[in-house]
Structure formats: C-alpha cells, structure tokens
Amino acid sequence: MGFIQHYDELPMNWVGDWAGRRAALTPHRTALYDSFTRKTYTFQAMNDRACRAGTYLSDVLGLRKGDVIALICRNRIESIDLYLACGKLGIILAPLSQRLKKPELDDLLARLRPSVLFHENQFAELVSILSVPASVQAVINMDDDRDVFESAILKTDPREVNVPLAMNDRCLYVHTGGTTAVPKICIVSYRQMVWNSFDILATGLTGSFNNVLITFPFFHIGGWNTFTPLFHAGIASILMREFNPGLMLELIHEGRVENFGAVEAMLQFLIAHPKFAETDFSRLKAITTAAAPCSKAVMQTFLDRGIPISQTYGMTEAGPSNFAYIARSGSLEELLTNSESIGTSMFHCDAKIVDQESRREVRPGEVGVLCLRSPHNFDGYLDDPGRTGNVMDGEGWVYTGDLAMQNRDGLIFIKGRADNMFISGGENISPEEIEQALMKHPAVAGAICAGIPDPKWGQVPVALVLFHAGRSIAEDELKTFCRSCLAGYKVPRQIRPVAELPLTSAGKLNRNALATMFS
16 A cells, blocks of 8 residues: 555545534633624534534535635624535635625626625625626525524534545635735635644744634635634634724723734724723733734834734735744834834745846845745635736745845845836835835824826825824925935825725725825
8 A cells, every 4th residue: 555645635534624623622612702792602612503504505505515605794603604614515615805896796706606695684785786697506695584594504403514625625715906906816725724824823923812803804814814723723713793993992901802913004993992091901912913014103002001013924825824023032122123024934934035027036135026935825816827827936936026125134024015116207116115204204103105197207106194193294394304214206296194094905005096096
C-alpha cells in the first residue's frame, strides 16, 4: 500500500465539521453570546442548530456538496448556523453585501449560480427587485411573519449529516474589489480557512481571551476570519447584527468584551460617542486594527486607558491575515512609536517587496509592491483566469498591489496603493502620502485624497479632512501646513471638511467616491 501524496486532496471527516468537532471537545463551554436577543449558546447547542439546518438543507431542499447558497443578511446567528451546516455538507456559502445595488447583485448572482437564496426580512424589498437566475430553486425569507428559520429549519429533526471533505474543497465564495466596476469572486477553500486560523493562533493574536466581539460583517471575509479561529480555539464570539458604537460601548462596559477588531473609522465613532467617557474599559484587554494602520491620535486615546492596539494587515486573496505588529518590548510606547507599521509577516507567511516594473526584490528602505505566499492563499477568482493570473504567479506569490517599505529592523510599512497613483504634470503622486501629511496636523483626525482631472496638469490632488471634536482649521492654513512637508505639486488644490470620510463596504477609504464628489 502506497503513501498518500496529497493530503489536501484527501477527504477527511473533520474538515468543515467545525461545529461537531468543537462540541465533542468542549460541549458545555460558551460558544456565542447574541447581543440582540441576549441569549447565550454552548458549543453543543451550536452543533445541534447546525445539524438541524444541515438536515433541512439536505433532506428538504435537496442540496448536495458543491451546491451554492447565496445569503443576504446581517451578522445574525442564522448566518453562523448556515456556515456551520454548509461545512458539514460541503455546500459553498456565498454571502452578499446588502450595501450593493441591484446591478451589482444581479451580476454576482448570475456568476454564482446559487441553488438557494436566503435573506433577512429587512432586505425583502431589495431581494424582490433582483433578477434571480434560473439556478435558484428557492428564495427563503428567514424571519418574515412565518419565521421560517425558527418554525421550520430549527424544528427539523436533526441527524448527523457530516460528509468527508478535502482541505482543497470550496468553503466560501467571497466578493471583493472595493470600488471596481465588476466585483471579483474569491474562491476560499477549507485549506485557506484552516491555515489562516493556524497563523492567527501561532502569531498570538487570540491571546488569553475568553470572549471576542465580532465587528466585521459576514459578507466580508473579515467576519468569517474572526469567527472561525475563535471557534477553532473554543473562544466565545460576541455577536452584533451590525456595527453600533453605543451597543459596543455597553458590551465593553458590561465586561463582555476582552478583544475586538476594528478599522480606524469604527474607533473614531467610539471616541465620538457620548457614552465613551463613562465606559469602563478595565476588562478590555486589547484591540486589533485592520484595513489600514491606525493614526497615532486614535491609538493614544486607547493607550491612555492601558489598552494595547495591534496593527494587522491582509487581503482576501492572500490571507485573509498576513501581517501583525507584535510589540517586541511589550511596552505601549513601542506601539505608538511604530504606529505606521504593520509589523512582520505571520508565522506561516512568506513576504517580499518587489519593483513594480521588473518584479525584482528591492532593498530595505526602498518602496516596492508587497507580495505574499502562504498555505492560506486563495484558489483564484471564480471563472476568471485572466484576473487570477494578474494577481498570482506560478510560484504561489500573490501580488497585493500595495506599495510597501521594509526598515532596517525588518518592520514593514504600507506606503499606498500602486493603482492609486496618479500623475500631475508628469509627476507620480501617492494619495496616501498626502493623507499622512494632512493627519500630522493636530486638528485632523482623518483624511482622504484622490486625483481629479485638470485641463493644465492632467490631474491634481484634492482632499477631505475629518477634524477632531472641537477642533478646526481654515483651508488656507492647512495648505500652508502641507507645504512644509510636501512638494508644491502634492499640496491639495481643494480641502473640504466633512463629518465622516467615504468608505467602501470593506471599511477602506473610497477614493473613487471622493473623485466623483469633486468632479
């Protein structure tokens, strides 16, 4: 009898059966607290729900391995039920953003070809106008007047529906692309989710936490990238249906949250909320930021309360977790000193920085494009080999498109997006450089910059700024400030104050929206 050569292709009983395996290990440990219903669920209860949902998917709807379920829903426990049930059966879950409009959703549904479309009653009107493809056998409103999920799905007599799956089998279809015209659909395998959990655990990002608040939406990989490692490690997930700074502060005050992930905009909302000053943060052990490095001003607000902030970085195609800043001295001061760094690559992740044209590695101190390689790379874009070939090469390197620089200590700093660069009068301009300059002013809490058409220079920079509470500065004074640290052609022609910065559905700065506003 020969040896197995490719274990990632070998079907095994545990792959995808996160609910069953964790329930067997720690059945009575708390798995989830639902902040909407104020109910607590054990890992045994979550497995029971997953078995009931899986039996319904298999026996009532007739779904089998490889079928696709589309889901339009906020972060509800029913989303997790479907995720865990799909893992038992090898059904591919395709969460869709309710923030998208009809043309975008119609395009995604046509390419996904789902067998069933589940949706929350809150989005019934949106679903009613969609061009549902012929592949869809059923459209299920989970919580309408009949409350199908509670009255039918969770009332199904459960049986053990788990089927052996291989690590390379498909787990999720996740759309991405931010502001691109046609969203890309990333193929996320069980291998990617398992190895990403390994990296988060090995790098130490779960710490000694007993409970972690999930803040990122489930239509984004960040939501599942938070939940899955927690479930693997037997850590309780705290669930909010959507980002709510007031509720979040209440949960922190009650001592229910020891850690959470956030983009900087979320932290700004927390700081600006009336409850912030009176919130008891004593049981909050750490915050993890993502999407972009957090500004010193925002970091300082939490560091003053003794709460460390770990900067992280990743992308759906290559992670989704790839970098983390782990304080080498253990001091809060170090976190502030290196606030602009994403740290070093995670335990099981290779990284290199290459020249944008030649693709040769650059030396420390030079700016190039960050490339990543790990066992948790994605499996390409669905039915889109051209786009896949543009982002991944034959050696497994994912070309992130992010400009980066490594310093002498080995720390990596993101310097902008290669595709955000614009040309003004023959000079290349990085909008991130201008944003960083604006945010050095003590009155500025946030900034976004983009290039807009100009008849003389081709393009010129413009910017929006978000001021700290109670602070402001005139546009001419802010331009003068920028001239002290930027070349003249990089100083924004127009700077407008706003109450909030435009963001994509993934929580990143939406420069396309900015360009449209000024144009």
